[in-house]
Amino acid sequence: MPVKVQGEGELNIKKDNLTIHNKIWPSKVSIIVGDLSAEGAGRWGGAVRPFLLATALRQLGIAVEILGFTNDNIPLSIAPEVTIKRFPQTQYPRFLNSARCLIQAIEGDIIYAYKTKASSFGVGLLAKKWYKKPLILDIDDWEMSWHGGDQWRYQPSFRQRYRDLVKPNGALRQPDNPVYLKQMEKRISQADAVTVHTSFLQYKFGGICIPNGKNIHQFNPEKYDSASSRQQFGLEDYKVLMFPGAPRPYKGLEDLLIALEILKQPNLRLVIVGGSPYDDYDQQLHERWGQYIIQLPKLSYEEMPRIVSAADIIVVPQRDTAAAQAQFPLKLTDGMAMAKPILATSVGDIPVILGDTGYIVPPGDSKAMAHKIAEILNNPEAARHKGYRARERCIQHYSIDAMATSLSAQVLHLTGAEKF
Incomplete structure (x- = not known):
């Protein structure tokens, strides 16, 4: 549960370098990752974006859980302070059940979806509606760039569309097919906040630019x-x-x-x-x-x-x-x-x-x-x-400290907390 501050101007609560006055500071953030397998976001352990976000949030005194889908059971090499919850990586229609299980496991006060994918942002939108909690979308890639960008069109014959929907490995049974990626891009405005890490993405999708931070104590x-x-x-x-x-x-x-x-x-x-x-x-x-x-x-x-x-x-x-x-x-x-x-x-x-x-x-x-x-x-x-x-x-x-400072402004914005 979040920390609640009662009264009218009588009580302050301090979280590291932040003082929260008559407002709510989240105790936990839930990061949703579409591919949490050892070959996906788990490939480089603590080096990739969702784990960097987790480290920066923890530096603000916020607990973090990372939830996502995987097709393996290989342990991830990350900080033990971050809770990992993994669910079966499946196709439609079974994916809907995996998504429901993930949503039910969310414990955070803020939901943070990583990438504009149905398996992350799409699930985050459903979780936002379910829990009435704020949703941040983090965009670290232009997903459609892998498929031809804005010029990509899905124009199959009737027979091919049927195959894509019905066959066991049909294209439209894949949660992150470009058909769904384009739909997710149209829903970016439904997020309560957007973070990106390059000016290209900021120009294309808006949001606040939060560059990746490096652990400069480890990389010394x-x-x-x-x-x-x-x-x-x-x-x-x-x-x-x-x-x-x-x-x-x-x-x-x-x-x-x-x-x-x-x-x-x-x-x-x-x-x-x-x-x-x-x-x-x-x-x-x-x-x-x-x-x-x-x-x-x-x-x-x-x-x-x-x-x-x-x-x-x-x-x-x-x-x-x-x-x-x-x-x-x-x-x-x-x-x-x-x-x-x-x-x-x-x-x-x-x-x-x-x-x-x-x-x-x-x-x-x-x-x-x-x-x-x-x-x-x-x-x-x-x-x-x-x-x-x-x-x-x-x-x-470009340190974790710099990343945490930028993230704190987003948390303050979403919770209405004030920085003193």
């Missing part, structure tokens, strides 16, 4: 020895360009690998951490550029600062696509927090996030990438200085 270069980390992961003989994420075509790794071909330095390697859970794109990269690639297995969130400490350069070579413009690459703040030189492209908010603390090149320009890689490696002291300024910028603007 003073805790790790770069040489020891290199030795641990077998990288001591190489100059390491690190990509700690899941490769996909729009992330520009092909452009970067062409840059390595241009440089022709035998000790340069692109180190990919984790690989793609979506398709065989990793294999395609290896088939053409295998001599330049070292692939490491997926590591736990707790191990990520150690592997990042082994890098000479963190690379974020995004291509200029709608999907890339909508995203806030977590690899950026991984590198910034660990005071690493960062080579990135001028796509979306990347130039704003880095400011003058990184190395920016045009998207798709392999020659410019090759030039910057050589500049960074040939001027290590200047690169090191830029890396430390990147950490300072991360602490100021």
Whole structure:
């Protein structure tokens, strides 16, 4: 139950840096996630958006539960203080029963839906109506960008529509089919508040921009020895360009690998951490550029600062696509927090996030990438200085503390509480 303050101007309740006067401060927030499987939001443990929101909310003195759907029983590696409730990931019509069970399990005073999906925002709208509780929608991707954007249309023949509805794996039996995604976008105004994490998404959907926060105490270069980390992961003989994420075509790794071909330095390697859970794109990269690639297995969130400490350069070579413009690459703040030189492209908010603390090149320009890689490696002291300024910028603007401060304003707005 929420904390209620009685009386007329007689009693104040303090929550960390917030004083609530004659108002209600929530005791718990329920975050709804459409895919809480080990290959979905659970893939990177505490590194992805819903878990970052949970950490920031907990910093405000608010308990958090995360509810979502999964097709596995693999334990998630996250803080034990966050309650996890998982329900079967099913198709229509059985999905309605899973959604009902999830809604009945909600205990929060505020509902926070992650992504504009029927399996999250759609369930959140039903829960809002059921409980009469405020609903926040968090948008961290333009979901329709994966399906052709605003131009996408569902125009099947009568026979195909029947198949999509009736067959066991019919497209319209999938809760997050683009038909339903478009409907969810039309209902964004029904949320009581909207949070986004890039200017692209803010321009398209409105809301308040709350960039991803990094745990700058965990991602602290003073805790790790770069040489020891290199030795641990077998990288001591190489100059390491690190990509700690899941490769996909729009992330520009092909452009970067062409840059390595241009440089022709035998000790340069692109180190990919984790690989793609979506398709065989990793294999395609290896088939053409295998001599330049070292692939490491997926590591736990707790191990990520150690592997990042082994890098000479963190690379974020995004291509200029709608999907890339909508995203806030977590690899950026991984590198910034660990005071690493960062080579990135001028796509979306990347130039704003880095400011003058990184190395920016045009998207798709392999020659410019090759030039910057050589500049960074040939001027290590200047690169090191830029890396430390990147950490300072991360602490100021992209830490969990900064994220919590921005979130507190949304909580105050929804509850009517006053900040003193």
